[in-house]
Amino acid sequence: xxxxxxxxxxxxxxxxxxxxxxxxxxxxxxxxxxxxxxxxxxxxxxxxxxxxxxxxxxxxxxxxxxxxxxxxxxxxxxxxxxxxxxxxxxxxxxxxxxxxxxxxxxxxxxxxxxxxxxxxxxxxxxxxxxxxxxxxxxxxxxxxxxxxxxxxxxxxxxxxxxxxxxxxxxxxxxxxxxxxxxxxxxxxxxxxxxxxxxxxxxxxxxxxxxxxxxxxxxxxxxxxxxxxxxxxxxxxxxxxxxxxxxxxxxxxxxxxxxxxxxxxxxxxxxxxxxxxxxxxxxxxxxxxxxxxxxxxxxxxxxxxxxxxxxxxxxxxxxxxxxxxxxxxxxxxxxxxxxxxxxxxxxxxxxxxxxxxxxxxxxxxxxxxxxxxxxxxxxxxxxxxxxxxxxxxxxxxxxxxx
Amino acid sequence: xxxxxxxxxxxxxxxxxxxxxxxxxxxxxxxxxxxxxxxxxxxxxxxxxxxxxxxxxxxxxxxxxxxxxxxxxxxxxxxxxxxxxxxxxxxxxxxxxxxxxxxxxxxxxxxxxxxxxxxxxxxxxxxxxxxxxxxxxxxxxxxxxxxxxxxxxxxxxxxxxxxxxxxxxxxxxxxxxxxxxxxxxxxxxxxxxxxxxxxxxxxxxxxxxxxxxxxxxxxxxxxxxxxxxxxxxxxxxxxxxxxxxxxxxxx
Numbered sequence: 001x002x003x004x005x006x007x008x009x010x011x012x013x014x015x016x017x018x019x020x021x022x023x024x025x026x027x028x029x030x031x032x033x034x035x036x037x038x039x040x041x042x043x044x045x046x047x048x049x050x051x052x053x054x055x056x057x058x059x060x061x062x063x064x065x066x067x068x069x070x071x072x073x074x075x076x077x078x079x080x081x082x083x084x085x086x087x088x089x090x091x092x093x094x095x096x097x098x099x100x101x102x103x104x105x106x107x108x109x110x111x112x113x114x115x116x117x118x119x120x121x122x123x124x125x126x127x128x129x130x131x132x133x134x135x136x137x138x139x140x141x142x143x144x145x146x147x148x149x150x151x152x153x154x155x156x157x158x159x160x161x162x163x164x165x166x167x168x169x170x171x172x173x174x175x176x177x178x179x180x181x182x183x184x185x186x187x188x189x190x191x192x193x194x195x196x197x198x199x200x201x202x203x204x205x206x207x208x209x210x211x212x213x214x215x216x217x218x219x220x221x222x223x224x225x226x227x228x229x230x231x232x233x234x235x236x237x238x239x240x241x242x243x244x245x246x247x248x249x250x251x252x253x254x255x256x257x258x259x260x261x262x263x264x265x266x267x268x269x270x271x272x273x274x275x276x277x278x279x280x281x282x283x284x285x286x287x288x289x290x291x292x293x294x295x296x297x298x299x300x301x302x303x304x305x306x307x308x309x310x311x312x313x314x315x316x317x318x319x320x321x322x323x324x325x326x327x328x329x330x331x332x333x334x335x336x337x338x339x340x341x342x343x344x345x346x347x348x349x350x351x352x353x354x355x356x357x358x359x360x361x362x363x364x365x366x367x368x369x370x371x372x373x374x375x376x377x378x379x380x381x382x383x384x385x386x387x388x389x390x391x392x393x394x395x396x397x398x399x400x401x
Numbered sequence: 402x403x404x405x406x407x408x409x410x411x412x413x414x415x416x417x418x419x420x421x422x423x424x425x426x427x428x429x430x431x432x433x434x435x436x437x438x439x440x441x442x443x444x445x446x447x448x449x450x451x452x453x454x455x456x457x458x459x460x461x462x463x464x465x466x467x468x469x470x471x472x473x474x475x476x477x478x479x480x481x482x483x484x485x486x487x488x489x490x491x492x493x494x495x496x497x498x499x500x501x502x503x504x505x506x507x508x509x510x511x512x513x514x515x516x517x518x519x520x521x522x523x524x525x526x527x528x529x530x531x532x533x534x535x536x537x538x539x540x541x542x543x544x545x546x547x548x549x550x551x552x553x554x555x556x557x558x559x560x561x562x563x564x565x566x567x568x569x570x571x572x573x574x575x576x577x578x579x580x581x582x583x584x585x586x587x588x589x590x591x592x593x594x595x596x597x598x599x600x601x602x603x604x605x606x607x608x609x610x611x612x613x614x615x616x617x618x619x620x621x622x623x624x625x626x627x628x629x630x631x632x633x634x635x636x637x638x639x640x641x642x643x644x645x646x647x648x649x650x651x652x
Contacts, residue, residue: 400480
């Protein structure tokens, strides 16, 4: 079934290509664009420092196809294919089901092979038609609607909120929906977007620029809630100053998540001439101390999952973040990110301080080859005693094309 | 009669010092205007980073209008950078990251940071600073660079200008007002970077250096080369061209 849809989609591409080839000969030549990457990721998980490690290996391909029949129109289809093997796959019987989750209208995913030692999965996470003029843009289909501003937490990213721990999927899943943007000026626009997943998200965003600040106002319906949001990106002297806040009030009882929620994320960043870059911020989560760790709290790996709610961005009322990044050479970069949450709600712990340390080293081997080493260390403290909760180490080789 | 001439000579001598400052500013203004094509330019260029053990290139297209507006698009060759665009409007700068479909506003301090790992800063590329408005300048002497007679001009940045240098010495060719050589001097009076222009050709209907090198003196074997493949001047461009939506769409 899915294979058929894929074939139909690509067929549609070809058909449109031909008609436009005939109809718009005087315009710019129709163009096909193809790019993407293939990555190899080795992930080692340390659950107990005295116990065995849990490994997962992953080959990951992303292929982006964009057909541009003329300067106003384009169709994009992007697919993500992953091949998993390793102990984690063998031990976790729910692994394949966790990977093969998509709440969109159409199930555009294929399990090519689903065995205990090998799992191969493809998902089309973008498939849209885009028509744009100088003044407006209409995009219909599976697409990424990114309304976030900050690096760590994005209360305003109502469509597939960014999860900074899920670093291997920065493109994020797409939303099945319609988005209309009207450009009221060079730095101002009105954005109307609706996505139809298992529940609906529909919102309007108005962006404008004043006194060196980009400001966005949002309002709409978020999965049973009335939602409002405010965001800005500007500067205080030479440092960047950005913020996002969203407030959700349930009007329908659609999920256990149907509670009032307020999320505020503030961040400042500064860059020195040497390339040393500092970013500091804070996240407030009104539900950070009331949630039940069993279903909403932090449970090791689940924190890094692709599905994150903008109503509950991190399992603690207050979380402070700091990151420092330095280009160790023109080809390499070293960074450390820290988050600290007093009263973090952690599965298996009642409540304690939660600290995350994320060292990242990136190295550009050649034009299209990158090597990254990433660590994610989760530390918890209860009764003034720090203990290791969970860690992951990642080695990633990436070839872009 | 004689007295009159003497007086004129005397007054003109009096005028020499202030007018020299004015002269330097007008030389710089003429030079900047000539370099940028007075109103606007559209260019295709490549940047090559040279290090003792490796060399890396990047191709880009740029659109600029006056000092205030610029748009730069990376066209390759590295696939992961392709489509990344930078927009500058007056003092504000945005990046478009196509992979994550996000516009990122850069902090003003980011402007002096190395651009894409090169010896150039964002400042150098989008020219946040204006030679005339952000510096005090004066003509020091005359020198010949690459067979061209040049004015040697000293530039001291204003205290409020976001410029990392204590002093800049610029050699501007007297025939075509080309910036043949620029020396960047830090607060310790050390010469840190040298900017060299060469391969002067007629491009876009005017003489210009098609190759420019930035050489950091502290690091041996390091340099960044900027080469123009094509350039058009005075292309009619509306200020609206430099918009966030166009940054995402430009090809």
